[in-house]
Amino acid sequence: MKLKDILEALEGELLTPNADLEQEISCAFGSDLISDILHCTKEATLLLTGLTNPQIIRLSDMIDVLGIVFVRGKRPADELIEMAEERDLPLILTKFTLYKTSGILYNVGLRSCKIDG
Amino acid sequence: MAEHWHFSEGIDEAEAREFLANPPEPEMTHHLGIEARDFVNGGKASADIKLLLKRLGVDSKILRRVAIASYEAEINIIAHSHGGTISANIYGDRVYIILLDRGPGVENLEKAMTPGWSTADDQVREMGFGAGLGLPNIQKNSDVMHIVSAKGQNTRLEVLVYF
Numbered sequence: 001m002k003l004k005d006i007l008e009a010l011e012g013e014l015l016t017p018n019a020d021l022e023q024e025i026s027c028a029f030g031s032d033l034i035s036d037i038l039h040c041t042k043e044a045t046l047l048l049t050g051l052t053n054p055q056i057i058r059l060s061d062m063i064d065v066l067g068i069v070f071v072r073g074k075r076p077a078d079e080l081i082e083m084a085e086e087r088d089l090p091l092i093l094t095k096f097t098l099y100k101t102s103g104i105l106y107n108v109g110l111r112s113c114k115i116d117g
Numbered sequence: 118m119a120e121h122w123h124f125s126e127g128i129d130e131a132e133a134r135e136f137l138a139n140p141p142e143p144e145m146t147h148h149l150g151i152e153a154r155d156f157v158n159g160g161k162a163s164a165d166i167k168l169l170l171k172r173l174g175v176d177s178k179i180l181r182r183v184a185i186a187s188y189e190a191e192i193n194i195i196a197h198s199h200g201g202t203i204s205a206n207i208y209g210d211r212v213y214i215i216l217l218d219r220g221p222g223v224e225n226l227e228k229a230m231t232p233g234w235s236t237a238d239d240q241v242r243e244m245g246f247g248a249g250l251g252l253p254n255i256q257k258n259s260d261v262m263h264i265v266s267a268k269g270q271n272t273r274l275e276v277l278v279y280f
Contacts, residue, residue: 034192035250038185039257051245055192058160061167062184 001025001110003067003090006046009108010069010094010101015081019090025066027113030102034059045113048101052076057083065089071098118270119226123262128279133261137275140213143206145169151191153200156244163187166205170212175280182258183212183278189254190216190274196241198272209280211260216274223266230256 004021007014014021030048031037034055037047044064049056052074059065067090070076075093084091094101106112124130147169149162167184175183187203194201194216201218228234230252237247256262261277 032245033248033250034245035189035248035254038189039250039254049245053244054157055160055244055246058164058188061160061164062188063181 001108003092005108006067006069006105006110007092009104010092010096012069012092012094015070015076015091015093016085016089018085019067019088023066023090025110027111028069028102028105029113029115030071030098032098038063040115042114042116046110048098048105050074050098052080054080054083056080057087057089060087060089067092069094069101071096071101118265118267119223120263120265121226121230123256123259125260128260133277136213136277137261137263140206141208143208143213145173145207146204147207148202148204151194151201151203153195153198154240155195159192159195160188162203163191166203166212166214169205170207173207179278179280183214186255186258186262186276186278187214189251190214190276192246193251193274194218196237196246201271211277211279214276214278216272216276218272220269220271222268222270223264223272224268226264226266 003023003025025046028046029041032050044066046066048069050071069092073095147166163184166187167180171180191203198218199220204215206213223229232253233249235247235249241247259276260279263275266272
């Protein structure tokens with residue numbers, strides 16, 4: 001699935017205009033807990049989260065993140081968007097909840113990322 | 118003083134204990150201060166360490182383990198201590214990370230090692246931390262982990278990851 005398909009399915013707003021919409025997104029993981037994300041994800045993944053503090057971007061310095069979807073219409077600050085742009089990390093904003101976002105993406109065929117523990 | 122040791126499977130325990138007791142001169146070292154509650158810069162030190170090791174050609178799976186262990190430990194200092202330091206000493210076959218803080222110490226180390234147990238306050242939880250997986254995540258990604266602490270004392274955490 002491509003980034004543009006995810007953007008469309010989530011009726012989302014692309015917060016990083018320079019992102020490559022043709023980028024392949026293979027899987028996703030949703031959580032509002034940083035340690036859960038570090039603990040569980042075993043491969044490069046799209047993150048679905050309600051966290052909008054800079055640590056969610058810092059996380060992508062530690063593990064392979066393909067992009068971040070901010071749920072519940074929580075718009076991150078400009079500084080966070082700049083941090084993402086420096087890293088070529090695409091950001092999407094959707095009005096849907098974490099549950100609904102996950103359901104929509106699962107239904108259109110985006111699988112869950114491989115997890116550990 | 119309470120202490121906790123962890124050796125992952127296949128590690129030469131005697132060699133590792135001797136190494137930590139008398140660490141040789143590292144080939145390279147990276148040292149940074151960490152401020153309490155600095156969630157803006159938090160993680161920079163660990164990102165730097167990861168990048169440094171990446172440039173040295175360390176395998177990506179190892180990089181990931183070092184980054185996660187180091188990051189969780191760095192966040193622990195930010196979230197739970199009065200500030201401290203992180204040092205990564207790099208050798209040909211391993212990285213030795215030492216984290217020192219200025220208190221207030223871990224009251225119950227055994228509980229702190231239990232997945233899901235956390236003393237994080239609301240501010241820390243709002244940032245997405247406080248899942249109670251910090252120390253367990255460090256242990257999971259370390260070859261050797263050694264932590265020494267007590268209530269009212271400084272905490273010393275040492276991590277070894279072999280390349």
